[in-house]
Amino acid sequence: MIRFVDLGRQYKSIEAEVRPAMDAVLNNTAFILGSPVEAFEREFAAYCGVEHCIGVANGTDALAIACAALDVGPGDEVIVPANTFIATALGASHLGAKIVLVEADETTNLITAEGIAKAITPRTKVVIPVHLFGKPVDIAPIVELCSSKGIAVLEDTAQAHGARYKGKRAGSFGTVSAFSFYPGKNLGAYGDGGAIATNDAALAKKIRLLRDLGQERKYVHTVKGYNSRLDGLQAAVLSVKLRHLDAWNARRREIAARYDKLFAEMGVKTNSASSGESVHHLYCIEVDDRDAVTPILDERKIGWGIHYPTPMHMHPAYADLGYREGDFPLAERWSRRTLSLPMFAEMTDEEVDRVADAVRSAVTVGV
Numbered sequence: 266m267i268r269f270v271d272l273g274r275q276y277k278s279i280e281a282e283v284r285p286a287m288d289a290v291l292n293n294t295a296f297i298l299g300s301p302v303e304a305f306e307r308e309f310a311a312y313c314g315v316e317h318c319i320g321v322a323n324g325t326d327a328l329a330i331a332c333a334a335l336d337v338g339p340g341d342e343v344i345v346p347a348n349t350f351i352a353t354a355l356g357a358s359h360l361g362a363k364i365v366l367v368e369a370d371e372t373t374n375l376i377t378a379e380g381i382a383k384a385i386t387p388r389t390k391v392v393i394p395v396h397l398f399g400k401p402v403d404i405a406p407i408v409e410l411c412s413s414k415g416i417a418v419l420e421d422t423a424q425a426h427g428a429r430y431k432g433k434r435a436g437s438f439g440t441v442s443a444f445s446f447y448p449g450k451n452l453g454a455y456g457d458g459g460a461i462a463t464n465d466a467a468l469a470k471k472i473r474l475l476r477d478l479g480q481e482r483k484y485v486h487t488v489k490g491y492n493s494r495l496d497g498l499q500a501a502v503l504s505v506k507l508r509h510l511d512a513w514n515a516r517r518r519e520i521a522a523r524y525d526k527l528f529a530e531m532g533v534k535t536n537s538a539s540s541g542e543s544v545h546h547l548y549c550i551e552v553d554d555r556d557a558v559t560p561i562l563d564e565r566k567i568g569w570g571i572h573y574p575t576p577m578h579m580h581p582a583y584a585d586l587g588y589r590e591g592d593f594p595l596a597e598r599w600s601r602r603t604l605s606l607p608m609f610a611e612m613t614d615e616e617v618d619r620v621a622d623a624v625r626s627a628v629t630v631g632v
C-alpha cells in the first residue's frame with residue numbers, strides 16, 4: 266500500500282527529536298503562546314527571510330487575520346484564483362468583502378499579473394496569489410502592479426513553505442503572507458497551526474493584537490480581536506520539523522523529477538511548471554478520463570486525491586457571487602481532469618515507479 270501522504274513514516278524518522286521537545290512543553294506548561302511559540306516565530310521568520318512571524322491557530326485564520334489587519338471590509342473587493350482551496354477566500358468573505366475570481370495561467374495553473382490586471386477595479390483592496398501545489402507564483406510583476414495601485418498583496422503560502430522565487434522564499438514578497446501548518450502540509454504540526462509573516466512592523470503589531478483577543482496586555486482590549494493562537498506543543502513540533510524542511514523539500518524535488526521523467530515518456534501531462542523552485546506540495550497529472558484511472562490506483566492500493574474537484578465559483582457556499590458554469594473554463598476543465606498522486610519525502614524510488622506503472626497501465630488501456 267502507498268498512502269497519498271504517509272505521516273507515520275515521517276514521525277518514525279523524527280520521533281527521537283520530537284518526543285523530548287513535546288515533553289519539555291508538558292513539563293514547563295507553556296501550552297498557549299509563551300516561549301516555544303516565540304522561539305518558533307523567530308526561527309520561521311529567519312527561515313522565510315522576513316522580519317516578523319506571528320503564530321496563529323490555523324491557515325484559514327492566518328488569511329482571515331491578515332485581511333482584518335489590512336482593514337478589509339464591506340465595499341472592498343478581494344481578488345482570488347478561481348482554482349484554489351476555499352480557505353483562500355473565506356476570511357475576506359467573513360469580513361464582508363466581495364470575492365472577485367480570476368482564471369489562472371493555462372500551463373502553470375497559477376494566477377498572473379495580466380489576469381489580475383483585468384480584474385482590478387477602484388474597489389480592489391487585496392490580491393491573494395496562491396503558491397498552489399508548492400509552486401511559486403510569478404510574484405514580482407504582481408507586487409509591482411499592486412503597489413502602483415495601492416493594493417495589498419497577501420500571499421497564500423499554505424502549500425509552499427520553503428519554495429523560492431528569484432532566490433527568495435515564497436511568503437517574503439507580498440505585504441503579508443499566510444501559512445498553514447495543517448499536518449499534511451510540507452511543514453505540518455500535530456494538529457492545527459498557522460502563521461502570518463510580514464516585513465511591516467506596524468502590521469505585525471496589529472496582527473499580534475488581533476490573534477489574541479485584541480489584548481495590549483491582560484484585559485486591556487484595544488481592538489476587536491480573535492482567539493487564534495498557536496499552541497506550545499505545536500510550536501515545539503514545528504521547531505523540530507523546520508530543521509528538516511529543506512531536506513524533505515529536496516527529496517520531494519527528486520521524486521517530482523522522477524515522476525516528470527516517467528510521465529514524459531508515456532506522454533502524460535504533468536503540472537510541474539512554475540516561475541521558481543517548487544516544493545511540490547502536491548504532484549498533479551492531467552488525464553482525459555480520470556474515472557478510468559482511479560479504480561486502477563485503488564486496486565493497487567495507491568492513494569490519490571483531486572485538487573480541487575470544485576472550482577471556487579461552483580461551490581454552493583459561493584453561489585452568492587453570481588458566477589455560472591462556463592465563467593472560468595480553465596478552472597472547470599482543470600477540476601475535471603486533474604489527479605494528484607502520492608507525494609511525500611519518505612517515498613522510495615521504487616514506490617514512485619509503482620505509481621507511475623499504475624498510471625501507465627490505465628493510459629495503455631486507452632484512457
Ligand SMILES: *Cc1c(COP(=O)(O)O)cnc(C)c1O
Pocket residue numbers: 323324325326349350352353395421423424444445446447457458459
Ligand atoms: C491548507 C490551506 C489553507 C488553510 O489552512 P488550514 O490550516 O487548513 O486552515 C489555505 N489555503 C490553501 C491554499 C491551503 O492549501
